[in-house]
Amino acid sequence: MSVRSLFSRASVETPVSLTSDGLRHAILDDFEATGINWIWASDADGVLSYLSPAAAEALDMPLASLLGQPISALFETDPDDPDGSVRTFNFQLKAKNRIGDVVVRCALPEARTGRPVWLSLSGHPKIDSTGRFHGYRGAAKDVSVEYQRKIEDSRLAEYDSLTGLYNRHRMSRRLESLLAAYKSAKRSCALMMLDLDRFKQVNDTMGHPAGDALLQQVAERLRNIIGDRGEIGRLGGDEFQVILPDIDDRGKLGEIAEKVIQIVSQPYPIDDKRAIIGTSVGVAIAPYDGIEPDELVRASDLALYAAKNGGRGQFRFYSADLKDEEEERQLLLDDLREALAQEELQLHYQPVVRIADNMVVGMEALMRWEHEERGFVPPGTFIPVAEESSLIGPLGEWALHRACTDAMEWPGTVRVAVNVSARQFTANGFVDVVEGALQASGIDPDRLELELTESVFMGDSEATDATFAALKKLGVRLALDDFGTGYSSLSYLRSAPFDKLKVDKSFVDTCTQKDQNSAKIITAIIGLSKALGMETTVEGVEAFDQLAVVRERGGELVQGWIYSKALPQPVVLANISSGEFRIEPSGPDKHRQDRRSMFRRIGVIHGDHRYDAVIRDLSKNGAFIEGLVGVPKGTALVLDLGGGQLAVCEVARSEGAQIGVEFEQALVSDGAGGLCTRHRVSPYALAAAGMPLTSLGHGGAPPMQQSSSPPLFMQVQVGTGGG
Incomplete structure (x- = not known):
């Protein structure tokens, strides 16, 4: 259909004020040819019946392939359009409403291969005096440049x-x-x-x-x-x-x-x-x-x-x-600064033992802080805070001096190892700090071992190499800690002058499990270390089955609870007063994964009764509970662990007021060294039970209905000193 015929048909129903139809048609043809705007029309079924040829050329599509297509299928809006036209275009077509400057592009697959051409469509519904809909008459124009700029501006904004x-x-x-x-x-x-x-x-x-x-x-x-x-x-x-x-x-x-x-x-x-x-x-x-x-x-x-x-x-x-951890962090830093100034920090020493004869050959210095209000503050809590502040420098210097001074009271065959953070290592004057500690204490440099992690290799490699060279010139020993947990350790061993590798505890934790490769990794690290002329210390050995694996795999030096936890200096001196420092291994026969001792009150749900009890041991697969008498083996229970955590379980053993349960679904790590349920009671379920819709907070299970039947089990009080 031509523009002449299109508007000739329109003129039947609409009075024309121009002097002649010919002039009117010529003006419309000229208007189309300018490309300022194009003309389109659809029939009563929403099918495109007319489109300016220039518009088809702009779309790079044959005009014949466009005519006869439903408007709703022919054009699509941008789903990311910030103005929301994606939601209005099809609705306006169906409702036969006016369409005002909706930006669209051709939805046909063959039109999507080149650069996107965006058209702005406007249209008015053509409705006769009887209310009959005849389709749309409208205008279109190419807005590709403007719309692409709008897309880019929107992208930059988001x-x-x-x-x-x-x-x-x-x-x-x-x-x-x-x-x-x-x-x-x-x-x-x-x-x-x-x-x-x-x-x-x-x-x-x-x-x-x-x-x-x-x-x-x-x-x-x-x-x-x-x-x-x-x-x-x-x-x-x-x-x-x-x-x-x-x-x-x-x-x-x-x-x-x-x-x-x-x-x-x-x-x-x-x-x-x-x-x-x-x-x-x-x-x-x-x-x-x-x-x-x-x-x-x-x-x-x-x-x-x-x-x-x-x-x-x-x-x-x-x-x-x-708590508000940001505020707590600052308070902790202030307390730590005061503790250092008041000499409230201590060093405890964990022995490194030679498996062959159980002789202590070294001691690792581990920082301890007992705060009068906070109690024992773990190093994993305060050391990172110190590392983020300027306090790590004086804290590290104090530890070096104290460790060297304490080691002078030990046998000359026993070395002392001190952990050094990457920030300490890269700080100006670190080598001078080490030299000062050696001179002040009078210790043989070969007895001081600096434990470093891969993070010291971050940054200026030339400065790192220079620090290594200066430390070796002093005569101190260097150990690479947490070996095997990084991703490029082997490249460091080519040039860094390490004397020892320390096998990370994570491999020891799983070395007795058949489905793990930890034992093979321990073997590989020990073999690599020997090939490079280095010593190896295996950390974290707690049980005899782990010790046996380490010995079988060629391990010679061990550090772990099977020999000793970290000890204060007076205890160390008491142990070596006999003239030699020997420790016999002592610990469980087998290492147990993820078992945590605790004393925490929980709820135990059976039927429509809720009992109060105490959980003492918790693992991924079960728990040890006290406080209920008369619970038969095989009884199904639900533990309310707090915070919406409900654990379905079955009683595996029962004796007096003590029961052991096995979970239907294993617990998972909470990231903090503890365990949690995979799922929790949804606040939506609590709202359905009559509680207001809010986050769980300290809430737990939905409130239980009052039971008319007597409880089946007897609840007894359990104290902190119980079994």
């Missing part, structure tokens, strides 16, 4: 320019819209917060361009890990966020978090150097840990701070008892 990930604004909007939709649909959504450990050192030692390159590589690794399971954003600096819709299984989330930590912590090639960082991850899950976006973000932030305070390179799930 994407991080460095990494290409979503930015904070986009992630906030996305989380808000998801949680609003999921609340009505009663769906879950997990939020991961992570930041990079030691990233500041990369910027300081390698420069900001290296830091930018590292962030780009981190973003790419996160994309590979998360895939299409979620959305990733960079919030700024070294902070990242991951939204994971429809995942509330803490087992799966823990696996994802561990994979993120493992992959992100691999070394990064930047120019001709390597950067080594780590990451910590905090996880919160809606609706359990928060219903609203600000609740969930705060919960994941608190979990992240807990992970960082726990020693870094870890993940944490949010729990309601987490």
